[in-house]
Amino acid sequence: MADSKYITLVSGEGFEFVVLREAALVSPTIKGMLRSQFIEARTGRCTFPEISAHVLEKVVDYFHYWYRTREQEDVPDMEIPPEMCLELLMAAEYFNLDSKNPLRERE
């Protein structure tokens, strides 16, 4: 099956987020899940039982924000509400969205 342009991310509560595949690939975690023989790769559907919907929503926000601004210099920062900062930090760690991530470096 040819890879679809979109993939579905599912939160702990079962909320589904349909995300542009290329945008979601910024996360090495998701990239790993979508590789080769895993079931996620076949269905294009990744479930994250330990991540709640409002955090996943913000992460998805970030994916698209990253995708939109990936060619720009001096990008304005994305707003992050202080109250969900810690949760989001955990999620960022989980999704491996670190600046030292080699995938983020340009080929």
Place this chain on the structure above:
Amino acid sequence: MAPVLYEVSRQTRQRRISHNISAHQIRLDADARRRAAQNEQGDQVDENNQSNDQTSVTTPATTPAVSASPAPVPATRGRRAAAAANTQDEEAREKEQKAIEKIKASKKFQKRKRYLDSDGEDDLARALLQSSAPLPGQQENCENCGTRFTVTAYSRNGPNGGLLCSPCSKEASKDDAAKSKKPKRATGGAVGKRRQVQSNILDGTYSLGAKSLMTLCIETLAKNIDLAEDLGDLPSPIIDKIARKLSKHRLLDSRTLSLFLQPTAEEVHVYDGAKLSSDDFIRIFQTVPGLKKLKIRNGIHFKDQVMDYLMSRHIELEDLYLHGANLISEAKWKEYLQKKGHSLRSLRVYFTDKHFTDGVLELLSTTCPSLTRLKVSHNQAVTGAGVAAIAQIPTLRHLTLDLRNEPHSDIYVDLLSHIGAHLKTLSLTRVRDADNTVLDAIHTHCRALAKLRITESEEMTDAGFVRLFKDWANPGLEFVDLQKCRQLDSAHPRENPDGLGLCSNGFRALMAHSGKKLRELNVHGCRHIGADAFEDVFSPAAATGRVYEAMAKLEISFCEEVTDFVVGCVFRTCPRLRELNVFGCMKVRDVRVPRGKILVGVPNARGMVIEGDDDEEEEDEEMDTSA
């Protein structure tokens, strides 16, 4: 004016219901306009909409349209209410008339009247009536919640012109504050943006695209750190990042320190302890009993009493990094090493004025049997005797010295002959008097070096460097910093007959020996490296088959011979290169930088130009700067 507005709005409402405009509609509109004009002429005091409606119904002479309107039901209903409204209306009018009289008599009115003719008098009086609110000290009903309150000079006006009681005005000002806060702009226009980009390049934080989510979170957290009670069970690398970010803004104080002290931790890094007191440092040892690695920068109040406490506990530090703790006395250093030195593997001491002395270094060989890393930086007390004592520490693998006193080269030679064979790091900063004998000693003794730094030597010569790197049994170095090893003669700056400093041949020998493995090279200010040497070393891979795979950072600032061609060659032969510094290379004029690489210090106003498909954009920017 009010009646006209009212009529129009009613018309539009009707129109919205019928969804189209009929001839009847148009006639109604015209009637409404005519009536409005009449109302104005009649000089009636029709202040509010309701009274106007009633008046127009009760005086048939002025309201032909309404009586002829196709909706008689509202009209009759209006007539029924008319009687009551009429009396109400009259009362209101009387009241107003009285108020106007009063205003006309007032001083304020007399003053203003001077500029008006008699026609404007009534209007002015009415305007003043509207604006005149109860004076401070009087009672008034709040416009918003209706409660009765005492008017003060600070009472606010509500949205409809009335006054607000104090709880309501607080609410109102809160709303105002939220509204007036404008969204912050990321940068200020084209020039501001360009400036920001250049600033990022210099900071080394330049990258295309957005910041990582983690960075964004950490920045937000640092901004709101006063809200945080506890960082929860975040992984320690993240906590470390938060700590770094906080220190950047000098936000680490007694309160925020607690966030980073986890009882189970083995490491505590305080990147900026300038606001911490001695008690805070003691608290670190109280909260984290299993501490193994301690790093404190700007720990001014890390003094004798803290050392005393540390010695009284069962904490066996393996790694101690102290920066700026110059209140610890020499006696206390010695005491500490004698009591706790046996567990120390790494000791790094920066900026400790006069108290970290030769005597302390002499103790190390006996008290610290497992010391592998020693760094003494910005030290004014240590002399040759102390350096000679370091030679007695056979376990040492990493040695960094940045001393203000300058020991003789013989001392270094002796040091290297003792411990050189196993050294992985040798860093000698600001060694003006060190000469070729040191280089020869490195050549003879060192077999495991990966990092070498010798800076600001005025004695070493090109031939010395050639001897060092030629047929050296040491494997290729990964990090080389030979900055400012050059001839310094202000009378004859161009001539260098003795070949002082790192020159062409030394550079060729260095790259021949270590080029393949070098990750970072710094030859800042080695002015006598010639263009031919650069071209030989970095000439395109096709010709010589040379590629410097590992090279990530290259600093060739103030090497006069670097040209556009050399820079282009560097980009071609160093595929992994991230950053190239060319400050003061005045022959670099117009290089296109490949995507993903950074060229810092280009001597023109435009800065770095990225090679690639967005040339048009770059040209736009150029125009912006010239404008």
